[in-house]
Amino acid sequence: MKVYLDNAATTKLDEHVLEAMLPYMREEYGNPSSIHAFGRKTRSAIEVARKTVSKLLNVAPSEIFFTSGGTEADNMAINQSIHSLGIKHAITSKIEHHAVEHTLQVLEKEGKIKLSWVNIDSKGNVDLNHLEELLKNNERTFVSLMHANNEIGTLLPLEKVGEICAKYDAIFHSDTVQTMGHYPMDLQKIKVHFITCAAHKFHGPKGVGFLYVNHSVKIQPMIHGGAQERNMRGGTENTQGIIGLAKALEICYNEMDEHIAYIQGLKNYMKEQLEKTIPAIEFNGETSNEKSLYTVLNCLFPAHPDAEMMLFNLDIAGIAASGGSACSSGSNQGSHVLRGIGADQTRASVRFSFCKYTTKEEIDYTIEKLKAMLK
Numbered sequence: 001m002k003v004y005l006d007n008a009a010t011t012k013l014d015e016h017v018l019e020a021m022l023p024y025m026r027e028e029y030g031n032p033s034s035i036h037a038f039g040r041k042t043r044s045a046i047e048v049a050r051k052t053v054s055k056l057l058n059v060a061p062s063e064i065f066f067t068s069g070g071t072e073a074d075n076m077a078i079n080q081s082i083h084s085l086g087i088k089h090a091i092t093s094k095i096e097h098h099a100v101e102h103t104l105q106v107l108e109k110e111g112k113i114k115l116s117w118v119n120i121d122s123k124g125n126v127d128l129n130h131l132e133e134l135l136k137n138n139e140r141t142f143v144s145l146m147h148a149n150n151e152i153g154t155l156l157p158l159e160k161v162g163e164i165c166a167k168y169d170a171i172f173h174s175d176t177v178q179t180m181g182h183y184p185m186d187l188q189k190i191k192v193h194f195i196t197c198a199a200h201k202f203h204g205p206k207g208v209g210f211l212y213v214n215h216s217v218k219i220q221p222m223i224h225g226g227a228q229e230r231n232m233r234g235g236t237e238n239t240q241g242i243i244g245l246a247k248a249l250e251i252c253y254n255e256m257d258e259h260i261a262y263i264q265g266l267k268n269y270m271k272e273q274l275e276k277t278i279p280a281i282e283f284n285g286e287t288s289n290e291k292s293l294y295t296v297l298n299c300l301f302p303a304h305p306d307a308e309m310m311l312f313n314l315d316i317a318g319i320a321a322s323g324g325s326a327c328s329s330g331s332n333q334g335s336h337v338l339r340g341i342g343a344d345q346t347r348a349s350v351r352f353s354f355c356k357y358t359t360k361e362e363i364d365y366t367i368e369k370l371k372a373m374l375k
Contacts, residue, residue, distance in 0.1 A: 001318055001362070001365050002318045003318060003319045003320065003362040003365055003366055004320045004357075004358075004362075005319060005320060005321050005352040005353060005354065005358065005362070005366065006320045006321055006322050006351075006352075006353055007295060007353040007354055007355040007358070008150055008151075008178060008201075008295060008296050008322070008351065008353035009322055009353070010200045010201070010206065011200060011201060011202060011203045011204075011355050012203060012355070012357055013203060013204070013205060013244075014203040014204075014247075014248060014251060016247065016251060017203060017204055017205070017244045017247045017248045017251070018244075020243055020244060020247040021205065021240040021241075021243050021244040021247075022240075024042065024045065024239050024240040024243050025240045028041050028042055028045065028239075029042075030042045031236060032046055032228075032236070032237050032239060033226075033227070033228065033236065042237075042239045045239065045242075045243055046066075046237055046239060046242050046243075047061070048246075049242045049243055049245065049246035050064050050066070050242075050246075052246040052249070052250055053210065053245070053246055053249060056185075056249055056250065056253050057185050057186070057187050057212065058185075058186045058187055058188045059187045059188075059212060060215060062215070062230070063212055063213055063214060063215055064210050064211075064212060065210060065211045065212075065213060065229050065230075065232050065233060066208065066209070066210050066229060066233070066237060066238070066242050066245075067208075067209050067210055067211055067233065068207055068208065068209065068238070069198040069199075069200075069206070069207060069208065069209040070097075070099065070175065070177035070196045070197065070198035070201075070209050071099040071198075072209070072211075073194075073196035073197065073198075073209050073210060073211035074097070074099040074100050074103065074144075074173075074175055074196050075099065075103050075222065076211050076219075076222045076233075077144075077173045077193075077194035077196065077211055077213075077219075078090075078100065078103045078104060078107070078142070078144060078173065079103065079107070079222055080219035080220055080221075080222055081142050081171050081173070081193075081194075081217070081219060082107055082112055082113055082142060083219075083220060084218065084219040084220045085142075085171065085217070085219070087113070087140055087141065087142045087171065088112075088113055088114060088139060088140075089113060089114050089115075089116065089138045089139055089140070089141045089142070090104050090107070090108075090113045090114075090115050090116070090141060090142040090143070090144065091115075091116045091117075091118055091131065091134050091135070091141055091142070091143045091144070091145075091170075092104055092115070092117065092118070092143075092144045092145065093117060093118050093120050093126060093145060093340070094117055094120065094336070094339075094340035095120060095124055095149055095151075095152075095336070095337045095340040095341065096144065096145070096146055096175065097146060097150060097175055097177070098336075099175070100144050100146070100173075100175055101336070104144065113142075114138070116134050116138065118130050118131045118134060118145070120340065120341065121341075122341050122342055122343075123152075123154055123285055123286045123291075123341065124149050124152050124154035124285045124286065124337070124340075124341050125154060125286070125291075126145060126156060126161070128157075128160065128161070128164065131143070131161070131164060132164055132167075132168075135164065135165070135167075135168040135170055136168065140168075140169055140170065140171075141168065141170045141171070142170070142171045142173065143161070143165050143170050143171065143172050143173065144173045144174070144175070145161060145172075145174060145175075146174060146175040146176070146177075146178070147174050147175065147176045147178065147179040147195075148176075148178045148179045148293040148296075149178075149285060149293075149337060150177070150178045150296075150337075151284075151285075151296075151298060151335060151337040151338070151351055152284045152285025152286075152296070152298045152337060152338075152341065152351075153285050153286065153287075153292045153293035153295070153296030153297070153298060154285040154286045154291065154292060154293075155179075155286065155291050155292060155293060156174070158174060158190055158192070159189065159190050159191075161174075162190050162191030162192050163191060165191065166191040171193050171194075171217065172191065172192050172193050172194070173192070173193060173194040173195075173196075174192055174194070174195050174196075175195075175196050176195040176196055176197065177196055177197065177198045177201055177209075178201060178293060178295075178296075179293065180195070180196075180197040180198075180201065180202065180249070181197075181201065181202030181203075181204075181248065181249050181252035181253075182202065182252070182256075182259075182260075182293070182294070182295060183256075184253070184256060187212065187214075192214070193213070193214045193216070193217050194211060194212060194213060194214070194217075195211075195212045196209065196210075196211055196212075197209045197210045197211075197212075197245070197249075199241065199244060199245035199248055199249075202248055202249065202252050203248050203251070203252075203355070203356075204241075204244050204245045204247070204248030204249070205240070205241050205244040205245070205248075207238060207241055208238050208241030208242060208244065208245050209245070210245070221233060221234065223235060255356075259356050260294060262356065263294050263295055263354050263355065263356065263358070264289060264294040266354050266358055266360065266363060267294055267295070267296075267297050267354055268289075269360065269363060270297060270352065270363045270366075270367070271283070271287060271297060273363070273364075273367050274299065274367060274370070277367055277370070277371050278301065278302065278370065278371065278374060280302035281299060281300065281301060281302065282299075282300040283297065283298060283299060283300060284298040284299075284300050284338060284341065284343050284349055285298050285341070294354075295353050295354050295355065296351060296352075296353045296354075297351070297352045297353070297354075298349060298350070298351045298352075299349065299350050299351075299352065300343060300344065300347055300348075300349050301347055301348045301349070301350065301370075301374065302347065302374065303346065303347050304347075304348070304373075304374055306373065307346075307347060307348035308348070310348040310350060310373060311323050311348075311350065313369075313373050314350070314366075314369065314370075314373075317369045319365075319366050319369060321350050321351060321352050321353075322350070322351045322353070323335065323348075323349060323350060323351065335349070352366070
């Protein structure tokens, strides 16, 4: 049996998304910047996709900029805010995605910003009192805190953080790569300047995403050499990717309630069964329905002689899971997120992540294999 429980790393492409993309890979291949009929056709399709995305998020189409994915979108928001807005202080946490953490550390090393780290607890929750204290005691600040942690699933109270940032005139960026398409987002109700998206996290294609830039913020382009994306991102657009992103997000919004109920049920079921089967098991991050991303369950297994081999043994059993972020899986340095929350790294931690294609039978199979491994 083959079981894919690594949906936080990437997801299977939805067949309806592929169908929407195929015409723009076969027949409608014009360059969107060309003025002839071939180009006008693809330009129109991109703008329809932009309107689809903007309508779902309740923003203006002019606030959506298509990118190559979440990492580029994060880099664009961070670098261009510091460059364009004259900001000298930034706040983030020790458990952010490396697209955020490393980018801010480079800016600090270059002497462009002073970087402050907001306190977090053992579950990955941000200390909002400390955040306010840091904002109060520094000049105008750029704040970057992710909506849901990609490894442990702990959710940030996005609206509350937005209110705190607004109180101190801070620029607020949230990496929403793990939550885009999984939760409804009305950006008229959330005080956030930048959010990010990677289509492959919600059954869209790889290599495409977007950055939302609130109309109140004016930043300079990060990529030069073309007038695409209203002069904000040079380079010929990934037309089929953009079409696929919009279609995938539209499907997510149309089926969201159903998928939340189904996937949350699978996560809760797996947690309950693991607790019955492996009594000494613990979980990294928040696990309650209200405070945790419903697609992620990070398990801290009891001490075992074969703990270091658990991911390999799962792979041999046909089960795909993760010990951390796929983006840094080749580093051999362990998880910076688990270090950041002080998790016991002498024990094996495995992230299982679910989607609409995951089945109860796959969960049962995985639990049986885990039980055998931990005898």
